[in-house]
Amino acid sequence: MLVPEPGLMIWTLITFGVAVLVLTLLAFKPLQKALDARRQSIQDSVDAAEEARAEALRLLEEYKATLARVRGESDEILERSRTTAEHAKAEILAEAKAQSERVLERAHEQIERDTRAALRDIKGQIAELTALATEKVAAASLSAADQQRLIDEALAELDVESLGAEGRA
Amino acid sequence: MDAEAAKLLGAGIAMGVGALGPGIGLGMLLGKAYESIARQPEVAxxxxxxMFIGIGVTEAVALYAFVVALILIFVA
Amino acid sequence: MMKRKRLIWAFVAIIALAAVIGIDVLKEPGQAEEFEIAEEFELHPIIELPSIGPFDLSITKAVVYLWLTAAVLIVFALLVRRSLKRETPSRFRVMMELLYSLAHDGIVGAVMKSGRATWFPYIASAFFFVLTANLLGLIPLPLAEHNQFGFYTATANLYVTLALALCTFVFTHYAGLRQNGPRYFVNWAPSSAPPVLKQLIWVIHAVSEVFRLVSLAVRLFANMLAGHAILAVFFAMALIFQSYLAAVVLQGASVLIYMFEIFVAFIQAFIFAILSAVYISGALDQEH
Known part of the structure; x- marks a missing residue:
């Protein structure tokens, strides 16, 4: 078991030397290269992700700021439009009221004018009729029956006109 | 006692006594190492x-005894 | 489906192997009683080759185991190279990368401060070479006497481990000399020590350097030899007791020992590599 076997040492050195060469050239170097490449790619993607995150955060901040500004603005606009609308409403209402009052006024004036014109007209007609009746009475010798008829006629005529005039006044 | 019996006896005693010290040493070594790992798991x-370096060095003592026993049996 | 098929084939192969071994043991029961454990570790030339000086270059089973180790390493290296061509890592490649990073970060990275890139190939190769040799020793191969199946491993031979340790020894001093110049030898003793003590420390250090070489070789050799001897003892005891009950119990125990031996095979390769790294690192970064 413990017999000296120096020849075996030579064989060991040869095989071990071959193993070192083969492993170094075929396994270790390519493996190290592959591992380095993977580490590099992972590092790169981590860096890229970090960058993207920072970018996203920056954008988010920006959007938040913009959103706050826009919200304030929109509130302001809404407020302004509301006040404007209220103003407009009040104005329109006032305008409408004024207009309706004006129309009413004008209508009243018209009626007054019409009434006055109608009265004037009636008065003229009454005078004419009276004159006509007087003429008729004066022109013919009137019988009692005629006289009565004429008076009734005149009265009937007058009655309608005056009633209409009175109702309007 | 003839020479053959003395050889075998010597080999047995060499191995047994030679294993005592490294056995105690390995126990202390491993105990301390695990204690340290329990205390500071981050440097486990x-x-x-x-610990493995220590095991290698300590164990070698027992193996010298083993080799002496072999020499006693097969060479001496 | 493929995986199950593969598993079944592996199972069939194990059964067939067990049957072959069983027939091998059973065919000459009379011979097996003469079971000499030491014989398992004796080397007989398979092919006689002329010796060069004191070096007998005959092919023994230890040499065949060494060749097998180198062959397995070359096959794995080729497989790794092939698997690297694929874009997505395969399971095999991930496993190899784990082993690689164990050698790269767990051994060299954990121990060495400088010269990592220079010495990594040697230390990692030593790790994988010893690991493969140790593990190959746990596979029964028909290389024992009369072509019987038997356990043997190249690293259970002192001269194989001595050659490996000699590599570390030589590389240690080469690395120290290259890094520190002739001052490397002066630095063996601390410069602050008083004159006579300094020389004494230097001598002690020189002796310890030689002992490192011996201990590195003997540790690996003795571990693998002891492991295989224990396995052999358990197998032999089953034959010696001539009882089926004892055989079953001892076989069960030997399975446990076998599993422990797998662990030891790994640990010893790890220790060999890490101590090589420690020695080389110590020569590179000397304390003054």
Whole structure:
């Protein structure tokens, strides 16, 4: 078991030397290269992700700021439009009221004018009729029956006109 | 006692006594190492590496006894 | 489906192997009683080759185991190279990368401060070479006497481990000399020590350097030899007791020992590599 076997040492050195060469050239170097490449790619993607995150955060901040500004603005606009609308409403209402009052006024004036014109007209007609009746009475010798008829006629005529005039006044 | 019996006896005693010291040493070594790992789990890797170095060095003593026993049996 | 098929084939192969071994053991029961454990570790030339000086270059089973180790390493290296061509890592490649990073970060990275890139190939190769040799020793191969199946491993031979340790020894001093120049030898003793003590420390250090070489070789050799001897003892005891009950119990125990031996095979390769790294690192970064 413990017999000296120096020849075996030579064989060991040869095989071990071959193993070192083969492993170094075929396994270790390519493996190290592959591992380095993977580490590099992972590092790169981590860096890229970090960058993207920072970018996203920056954008988010920006959007938040913009959103706050826009919200304030929109509130302001809404407020302004509301006040404007209220103003407009009040104005329109006032305008409408004024207009309706004006129309009413004008209508009243018209009626007054019409009434006055109608009265004037009636008065003229009454005078004419009276004159006509007087003429008729004066022109013919009137019988009692005629006289009565004429008076009734005149009265009937007058009655309608005056009633209409009175109702309007 | 003839020479053959003395050889075998000597080999046995060499192995047995030779294993005593390293046995105690390995027990202390491993105990301390695990204690350290329990105390500081974050450096467990370093401790384990050094522990293996220690095991290798300590164990060698028992193996010298083993070799002496072999020499007693087969060579002497 | 493929996985199950593969598993079944592996199972069939194990059964067939067990049957072959069983027939091998059973065919000459009379011979097996003469079971000499030491014989398992004796080397007989398979092919006689002329010796060069004191070096007998005959092919023994240890040499065949060494060749097998180198062959397995070359096959794995080729497989790794092939698997690297694929874009997505395969399971095999991930496993190889784990082993690689164990050698790269767990051994060299954990121990060495400088010269990592220079010495990594040697230390990692030593790790994988010893690991493969140790593990190959746990596979029964028909290389024992009369072509019987038997356990043997190249690293259970002192001269194989001595050659490996000699590599570390030589590389240690080469690395120290290259890094520190002739001052490397002066630095063996601390410069602050008083004159006579300094020389004494230097001598002690020189002796310890030689002992490192011996201990590195003997540790690996003795571990693998002891492991295989224990396995052999358990197998032999089953034959010696001539009882089926004892055989079953001892076989069960030997399975446990076998599993422990797998662990030891790994640990010893790890220790060999890490101590090589420690020695080389110590020569590179000397304390003054």
């Amino acid at each position: 890797g370093d401790i384990r590496t050094n």
